[in-house]
Amino acid sequence: MRTILYLFISLLLIFSIITPVFAQEENQSLELAADAKSAMLMEQDTGKIIFEKNANEKLPPASMVKIMTLLIVMEEIDKGNLKKNEMVRISENASSMGGSQVFLEAGEEMSVEDLIKSVAIASGNDASVALAERISGSEQNFVNRMNEKAIELQLKNTQFKNATGLPAKGQYSTAHDMAIIAKALLQYDDITTYTSIYEDYLRKGKKNEFWLVNTNKLVRFYPGVDGLKTGYTSEAKYCLTATAKKNDMRMITVVMGADTVKKRNHATSEMLDYAFNHYETEQLFDKGEVIKTVPLLKAEKEHIQIVTEHNVRTIYKKEKPYENIKTYIEIDQDLSLPLKKGEQVGVLTVKANNQELSKTPLIVASDIKEASFITLLKRTLGNMSKAR
Template identity: 40%
Template sequence: MKKFLAVLFFLVLMVTYVISVPVYGIEAESLQSRSAILINADDGRVLFEKSSNDKMPPASITKIMLLLLISEKMESGEVTLEQELTVSEYAAGMGGSQIYLEAYETQNVESMLKAISMRSANDASVAMAEFLYGSVEGCVKAMNDKAKELGMSNTNFVNVTGLPEPEHLTTANDIAIMTKELLKYNYVNEYLLTWMDSVYVGKEKDSEQVLVNTNRLINNYDGLLGGKTGFTNEAKYCLSATARRNDTTLIAVVLGCDTTKIRFNEVQKLLNEGFANYKNLVFHKKGDSIITSSVFCGKTDTFNVVSKENVYYFTESNCKVEDFNLEYVIDKNLKAPLDKDVSIGKAILYKEGQVLGEYNLYPEKNVEKEGLIKFYLKNTLENIIK
């Protein structure tokens, strides 16, 4: 019995050791950031983490949520780049990083997006919050509601700027979640990736504010999609960045770095290790014709079948497409009309007999119904010809 318990204890230790080994070559202790995470942007899989659920002040990384809310309203058509807003006294009086807006001057949404994305301007952020929701409080409520919706369970926003507040806290994990959500839209990508630009401020628009992006990775990281920096004395230097190489998209977040050099170096280190060790194997791209299927009573006898998402699997970099199998299961006896937004089957991905994923399949286009008499006449004629 003692021997059995000793062996069991040894096995438990070995399992614990294996589980605690990093996913790849980075040791948590080697990072100088207080908190960090690296995830696959497509499915949210965590590739590396260091204290990623520790609540910390996020500084201006807060503005990722503001940009997300703006993007959602642009997607719905509620907001356009050309719309104008009037700057309040409160917005004009914000401290920290700013573009020195004057009270009661007018600006358009595009200028505000440039200022928020590139200079991380607090006055522009407050002006947009008031424009979108009527007040900063209304915007903060929307930010917290969205955080709950996304499952950001360790986040509490108190303001829209990231200026220090004792209860204004989030985590590297939650930041990665909202960064992933922002990737669904492309309304701010141009500004997040622009190195230099300018906006004119003041009631007479006579003061040029030159904007230089705070994210220096724009100039020296291959495949960068965007990022948001942050700094306060309480939060120290922070960064959330996204990059894509080939079909693989990764998100890296670091919080609590002592210098700006450390935050950029550690994000690059995380992204580099991720791209070196993992990849998305894409079997079919979103919208590509996969197979054809027959349909009864349609104006056409067959139609193209597509997926509304990439049919992919995220795996180690040494895996090949040939290691996997795909099975297409199409509903039987399909009858027109068919709606392109209603699933008509699934693509099922296997490896060594194990199901790894299922992807809904759809008609490429709506399939219209043929009149019954015309359908039978057409089929009769085809049979005669045959």
């Protein structure tokens, strides 16, 4: 009996050691991003991690910090708090930023759209601070907002100290966290209209015209790459969070700590090559597609539309497509009014053969206000008349 017990315990120990190895076997067998300190390969819609290397190692992110800066800018535009054609007056503080810059002058006025281009294409530190000051009043207040957003995205290994990525003690992130921020930014479809531009001009036709040229050369030299953000400092070395789309499948890559631009671009390219050569996706629902219409008696409109927050897809190895795909919808039972556009009210779960593939937030398609007393009275009387 004792011998059988020892054997059972030994088997448990063996399985406890072997099981995680099996789970990571595919990832570990890939020889990608050899010249990077840290790397990540993720599919955009599903969030599936295809490859990672030291993905949770805290490293200086350099100008990849601007992905979070741009995320907050796009959020403010989406909320209507910021307009692309709004003119922003440049402060002395913003104009004094060193490093990568577009040479904004104190007192100059520039549109929000041109400032976004300056950040997305030329990595302008001055443009980043100008946008931060416009949104939050000061760069420090904006940085507080950045760190709050990091908490909201459940990033455990990221801390921001500025809106630019200039060297700062205590500023760090990881390949994993940068991929998550990029995933959030890419929910705003028009961001790639800026990050995909290879060259453009500020103040075109004027004496102080300035040539913008993309710091991410893969936008020009790798088919499908349309973003996202480079980074370099002597401490961080060469970094790049990139994204590419092919056959409706979008990939996100992160490379941190490469010794040269060539090594950084090579690591990015080989991860993208691997993803597009070996994986496919299947679209189940479009972003914003109505999943369910829910009656809500106390709402201004009696029926509210529940939609997907982003595209719902499955991703699979080309030789192993999923079968028996099923979707499950869960809507919160106690919805309290008012509800803001984009507020999560449920979850859409995708499963295949009882294996969970993804969870997608379900949100309200528009602001939902509480019904007035008169509206509720009319609705009640109408329902009473129908009951007769």
